[in-house]
Amino acid sequence: MSEKATLEIHGKKYEFPLIVGTENEVAIDISNLRSTTDSVITLDPGYKNTGSCESAITFLDGEKGILRYRGYSIEELAEKADFLEVAFLLIFGELPTKVQLDKFHTDIKAQSVVDEDIRKIVDAFPKSAHPMGVLASLTSALTAFNPSSVNVDSEEDMYKAICKILGKFPVLVAWTFRKKHGLPLDYGDKNLGYVENILKMMFKQPNEDYKINPIILNALDKLLILHADHEQNCSTSTVRIAGSSHVGLFASLSTGISALWGPLHGGANQAVLEMLEAINLDGGDTDKYMAKAKDREDPFRLMGFGHRVYKNFDPRAKIIKKAADEVLNDLGVADKILEIAKALEKEALKDPYFVERKLYPNVDFYSGIIYRAMGIPTDMFTVMFALGRLPGWIAQWREMRLNKEPIGRPRQIYIGETLRPFKTVDKR
Numbered sequence: 453m454s455e456k457a458t459l460e461i462h463g464k465k466y467e468f469p470l471i472v473g474t475e476n477e478v479a480i481d482i483s484n485l486r487s488t489t490d491s492v493i494t495l496d497p498g499y500k501n502t503g504s505c506e507s508a509i510t511f512l513d514g515e516k517g518i519l520r521y522r523g524y525s526i527e528e529l530a531e532k533a534d535f536l537e538v539a540f541l542l543i544f545g546e547l548p549t550k551v552q553l554d555k556f557h558t559d560i561k562a563q564s565v566v567d568e569d570i571r572k573i574v575d576a577f578p579k580s581a582h583p584m585g586v587l588a589s590l591t592s593a594l595t596a597f598n599p600s601s602v603n604v605d606s607e608e609d610m611y612k613a614i615c616k617i618l619g620k621f622p623v624l625v626a627w628t629f630r631k632k633h634g635l636p637l638d639y640g641d642k643n644l645g646y647v648e649n650i651l652k653m654m655f656k657q658p659n660e661d662y663k664i665n666p667i668i669l670n671a672l673d674k675l676l677i678l679h680a681d682h683e684q685n686c687s688t689s690t691v692r693i694a695g696s697s698h699v700g701l702f703a704s705l706s707t708g709i710s711a712l713w714g715p716l717h718g719g720a721n722q723a724v725l726e727m728l729e730a731i732n733l734d735g736g737d738t739d740k741y742m743a744k745a746k747d748r749e750d751p752f753r754l755m756g757f758g759h760r761v762y763k764n765f766d767p768r769a770k771i772i773k774k775a776a777d778e779v780l781n782d783l784g785v786a787d788k789i790l791e792i793a794k795a796l797e798k799e800a801l802k803d804p805y806f807v808e809r810k811l812y813p814n815v816d817f818y819s820g821i822i823y824r825a826m827g828i829p830t831d832m833f834t835v836m837f838a839l840g841r842l843p844g845w846i847a848q849w850r851e852m853r854l855n856k857e858p859i860g861r862p863r864q865i866y867i868g869e870t871l872r873p874f875k876t877v878d879k880r
Contacts, residue, residue: 461492475511479503486863493863504684505692505857509542509847512683514761519768521681522546530771535676536560536646539843542681543614543850556615561642563619566627567597571637574627583628583835584713590624592706601700604853613701614846622646625839626653629832647673650839655827667782671775671822678768678815679837681844687711687718688841688848693860695849708845709838718834718841721816721823724756725830728789728820736788738795746805756817757800758810768815776818785825793821
């Protein structure tokens, strides 16, 4: 007999089934709570204790520092797979065969041309426009050029829509970057790999050939893999709840981009660099700021250390730290900001205050360092995050639609005025 949870309300007891996941996570199924208790609901601001769905995509254990995509450890995927393999895994559930991977890449490349009218939209934005606002707008605009909704009951239609967005999204990212820098827009090169082409589209100068730096390529590939999915976070939940209304894939993704833009979510790596720049403007004394971070009365917070989900360590940070070191050593960048970052990292890894509280540098700290060393401006960091998160959003949207999940409709506890009579304007 399956286990149940008992809830007592006003002296009356109700039983609800327990659901156990494959990693032994336990949930109380309260889907029938309102109907069996005369409209009683739960209150959980931020949904910190509420499971919105059952998902087979990503497993995360913050206490143990575990992150897995479809059962594969993030450590092994980052070491042995490339981003396109991981994208296929997340979306379709299994690692691709060589034939499947080659076809996937070919089909994506066939969809990499963006309608020329999109260029007009890009041209309409001022250079001062924030890249995340531009990217969200361009992604939403794709819907106008692809008006037919995806038939989710057709595997072929679903596959075509996925290849289409995976082909066009890197172009939008590159155009957003090049617009800000006053560079001509580029479609890249179909002869290159997926991530190689992203680098070329972004950085190729019009008057010279672009040569791929293998260390930069490896670092970006790893960063995209590490950011590809992260369970039911803010932007992913936004994509799923928008998609639950049966709005199209592109429109759902644009809502995820907007949610990711926030400084408490995808903007965290931007916040790291802004903090480093502020320290530099104040003389660059890292000892001073380490002391401020340990002072509970001081409002200063050390950005990029610790994580709200990972209570021990961020497994992604351990992987990308090595790549960050390789990038800095290879490029030999003389940058005061990056020197401050390395000094903070060195102190935090040995300071008892940070060690005891497990406030280790997280993935946002190292990704910010890598992006700056690569020559990517701070306000483009979250755009790069979105590029990595794209396959995760697609996978979550696809799973939600295939599972025929109902439209999202959270409840509330009303705390406003009770019924009162209307007063005409002369009596107010």
